[in-house]
Every structure is written in C-alpha cells, then in structure tokens.
Amino acid sequence: MDWYLMVWRKYADFDGRSRRKEYWMFTLFNFLLVLVVMVIAILIGTFLGVSSNNGLDNTTLIQISAGLAFLLLFIYFLAALIPSLAVSVRRLHDTGKSGWLLLLFFVLGLIPIIGFITAIIQIVFMCQDSDPGVNQYGPNPKFHEQARMAAGYAGYGSLGFGAQPQPFTSAANSGYCINCGIKFQDSSLFCNNCGIQR
DSSP states (O other): OHHHHHHHHTTTOOSSOOOHHHHHHHHHHHHHHHHHHHHHHHHHHHHHHHTOTTOOOHHHHHHHHHHHHHHHHHHHHHHHHHHHHHHHHHHHHHTTOOTTHHHHHHHHHTSHHHHHHHHHHHHHHHHSOOOSSOBTTBSOTTHHHHHHHHTTTTSOGGGOTTOOOOOOOOTGGGTBOTTTOOBOOTTOSBOTTTOOBO
C-alpha cells in the first residue's frame, strides 16, 4: 500500500525515476479499486432489487447500478489520470527512455493491429530493470535498498538471512557510492561512474 500512496504523494511529478515495484503496485491497486467499485455497484443494485417497494423493475435497477459504477469509476479515473501518467513517465526514465514514448504508445495504440504490438512493447519496457547508477533522469531509485543490503542492514549479506539488522551509518562504509550506488573499486577515492568522493 505504501508504493500506491507514494505515487499519489508524487501526484504530478514527471521528473526523476520510479522503480518497477512502484509502477506495478500502483497498477495492481488501481485494478483492485476498479473491482471494488464494481462489486459495490452490484451490491447496491442487489440491495435496491431486494427492497424494491418503490415499484422499480429489474432493468431499471441494473441501469441504476451500472450508472453508479460508471460514475464512480469516471471520478476515480479523472483523479488517477495525472499520477498514472507521471509514474509511467518516471518508469520509462528509470530504464533510460524518454517519457515522450508514452505519447507515441498512445498514438500508435489507436491503430488496430499496430496498437496491440505497441501495447506489448510498452509492457516489456515497463518490466525492464532499472539502469544501474545515475542516468540522465537521476540516480537509481533502488540504490538505498541495495546499499543497505550490501551493508547487512536488511538481514542479508554478511549477517545472514534473518539476522538482526545493524545500524546503517553510510553507504560509503559499505563500499558503494552514496550518489549512484555503484560499487567503489578498492583503492579508488572517487566513484568511477559519477565522480563523487568516497
């Protein structure tokens, strides 16, 4: 749920990068919310049908519940449109691609057969792993987690799985660059990727 809320906190932030987990958790919760709205609309229609002392027939009740579901989904769609676009653009940035590809995917998606192929390509792009280190859109969003794991903070690495985490003081102490997350060479005082001092 934190990943879903993170996208809402970055409501219209089209800059930077978003990792796969953020994008796909937001997509999953959007899908689940649509299902919940549909179930609520069906329950309301059923409740109106059971207590139809007002003389409404079944066709009218179905129209009322379908209209209610459509209205709720339309309101949610309008509210979630900008964060959905923003997280999609940030996800493309994370793989080193321009956010303008999203507009190209939309335009090509309007063409029947090409649209299907474009949708598959878009899914492949969204499933790709993050570019390591810093790319033109910013630092790798997975860096902090990787640095903690390398230092044994998250119960992995030298401590072994399930061990108590140790206080994490600095990514440089773990041998990883604070800025981009690339492992320092043993004798290097500066990161070979971004140039930041160790």
